[in-house]
Amino acid sequence: MTVPVQLKGLRRKFGATTALDGLDLDIAPGELVALLGPSGCGKTTALRIIAGFETADSGELTMDGQDVTHVPAHRRDIGMVFQSYSLFPNMTAAQNVGYGLRVRKSSTAERAARAGELLELVGLPGREDHYPHQLSGGQQQRVALARALAVRPRVLLLDEPLSALDAKVRLSLREEIRRIQLELGITTVFVTHDQEEALSMADRVAVMQGGRLEQCAAPAELYERPATPFVAEFVGTMNRLPGTVRDGGVVELFGRRLPIHGAEPGTEGRTVDVLLRPEGLAIRTDAGAEGMSATVRVATFLGATTRLHLTTETGVQLKADVPSWEADGLTPGARCTVTPHEKPVLVAEG
Template sequence: MTTTISAGDSTDTRAGVGLRLGGLRRAFGSTTALDGLDLDIAPGELVALLGPSGCGKTTALRIIAGFETADTGELLMGGEDVTGLPANKRDIGMVFQSYSLFPNMTAAENVAYGLRVRKASKAERAARAAELLELVGLPGRDKHYPHQLSGGQQQRVALARALAVSPRVLLLDEPLSALDAKVRLQLREEIRRLQLELGITTVFVTHDQEEALSMADRVAVMKDGRLEQCAPPNELYERPATPFVAEFVGTMNRLPGVVREGGTVEVLGRRLPVTTGQGAHPEAGRTVDVLLRPEGLQVHTGEQDGGEHATVRVATFLGSTTRLHLTTDSGAEAKADLPSWEAGSLTPGTRCTLTAHDNPVLVEERDNPVLAEKTAS
């Protein structure tokens, strides 16, 4: 993907470059931050690094930026090995969580700072700053100082500053976490629009799954310094490779089941096909936890055959859907999402029958599995 952006009388044509993180390892004393991270990012792609605190996502971003050095492994940018290249030689733009604007500079001066360091002319700096401030939705704010801008406006200035030098790669380190919900939603849409318009390869670090799923071409879920799965948002949600991914991305139920012959599992009175993800297929007769999304459950009023009887404990109205919190007669807890028009009669205390849609499910063996004949009726 190639983008042409004019600044004054100059034209800058850039193509997004690919990134390769090959076997990156980084330890801080006895703590392993990255444990052999392998990840390929295509030119012009936006990849979100998603995971809990301490999973290694920020360390990976800092290694790409050149602020940290990997103990082992390599970093390729556009096919070039930049592993040992200092940060100021990598042609990377970075936006931080804390904005990091110079308080004694106006918005325009902040945006133009990188160009000033690169000895661009005053006219070129002014033209580029004005262009980018308009691009991020801040025309007329060029003479405002950071303390005169809202948090969302400051982050837009920080984004414009990162883009001013036309970097080959843009890095975003949880840039929206300090903003309120409405501004966060607006700015994530703006960032995505700009990224697509400019065609710039972007790596976005976040612990917010909604941000990752709504913005990224692919989401890389990390745990304990390793990559659990990297896939487009819909695949990550619908076909998680591991139980960790399944539970970290979206809401997931864990319901008891028994593995049967033919690659199926018996749960809620039905046999469902099993998808193994990255794990081994449990042998027949093992008790397992069956992972089911709330929308993968069916709830029928009254005690019917062909499912498990349950009681509605809480009904939470969410607009077009209602989330039911249920307890089965065997003691299992479950959440089910139904269209609100369908859930109207399922008030707290209602007896019902719980079953599942006939879709492949991910299973995980329990710590102390028992043979099916001890539990099957």
């Protein structure tokens, strides 16, 4: 059974430090939500409160509409996977997976059957009798995931489960976790500091700062339409380019007038920073092209795209992404013109 989870006005302080400052978040049944943000933003505290390992100073936590704010961790029907695997070294993979069932007094046959079923689900058939030291880090984390799922929890919590693994294993395992989550349809909350993990795995990403929720949205919306300057600059790469507010809710940048997204434009003539992704800039090399003149400082080949580091004739430094097949001639020292694409932009105080 999949259940909704609601965090309502959660507050938590540790001495003089405010970890959560009125956090509100609704998680739909069967949804995978990633909590993303810088160190100290409160994402791990929020996860630990959902798990029952921490208690909020105020606010309410509900699961399936029932208030569980003060319900002990062992009665919340939660499965949790930690960064450090936390497997019992003296138990086999099957025994680790079946541990929660043993605590619940399930029969030996039931534990063995459930362990075999889940080890196959996580891609470890035939490893039932292996001990943790006989498994790789990625395999150990798969066992930890199977153990968390063994008791058929209503909610699955993942606390940076991939950060201790190397890049190739991390990529493979995040795809497996997403596959399993979708197959089981289990409500899942995933804490990570890795933007790529969050954007590639989650139905929605909740970006946090200072114990508050800045924005919770689908990955594409978060990237394309960030709600605040913090989200815009925290997720992906962002240029801050000087622009001038003009009448009609537009900002002038490199000779082009662009509509302002999500904010009052302010006073005519006011200088602001225009927040623009590298792919939001068009690069031209033909003589007479309109735009701001610039010089290529560095060109970095990234496969399908090439990232250009440019300096404009006014001394502004910026990054622009162009298709690699269009990058011929855009080598260090080359001259070009830069023009923003005509689409709404976010602005911040200059």
